[in-house]
Amino acid sequence: AVQRTALEIEGWLDLGCAEHALQKLEALFALPGARPAALILRVRALVALGDFRAALLDLEEVQDFDHDPDWRDLTEAWCRKRIDDLPGAVQCMERLVARTHHSAIGHFNLGCYLALRGESSRALDEVSLACGLDPSFRAMLADESDLESLRHLPEFRALLDS
Structure with missing residues (x-):
């Protein structure tokens, strides 16, 4: 029942129906042993809806479970950036790249x-x-607005041209 319900909720999220997914999540939270999966799915739904502060609260609890720490750090950083907590976002990405040195997305987002x-x-x-x-x-370099402050640097232009 847990897997079937979780798959249904994932389907709603994949279709861009985060509000519907949130409604279905209550049933998942009620199932024994489903809390970790329910929290992760609720984080995804809350992020999709732009409720980054609520997503951060759930992410705090997600760290208590054996779940992908890279996903958690990427998601937390994404939320922190959107609530204007750049120091917190940087800290998440520094934690990720310290743990997973070969994470291109970790290094890119940190940059x-x-x-x-x-x-x-x-x-x-x-x-x-x-x-x-x-x-x-x-x-992604040319279109990434977060990198605007680097565009005047010759090293950045060389990276664009390489």
């Missing part, structure tokens, strides 16, 4: 958050590392 904080040199280092780990990130 974005550092750029928003005006830490251009570190930001450029992180974004460069991300592009080295996964060249597909180069395609």
Whole structure:
């Protein structure tokens, strides 16, 4: 019953129906042993609805369960950026890349958050590392608004052109 209900809720989330997923979540929370899955799905729904503070509350509890810490740090950083807690977002990404050195998305997001904080040199280092780990990130450089403060740097332009 837990797996079937969780799959239904995931389906609603995949369809972009986060409000409907939230309604279905109460049934999942009621099932024995389903709390970890229910929390993760509720975080996804809350993020989709833009309720980042509520998602952060659930993420605190998610860390008590054996769940993907990279997903948790990425999601927490995403939420923290959107509530104007850039130091918290940076801390999440620093934790992620310290644990998972080869995480291109971790390095890229850390670079974005550092750029928003005006830490251009570190930001450029992180974004460069991300592009080295996964060249597909180069395609995002031109359009990523978080990196606006780096556009005037010759090193950034060289990264764009490489």
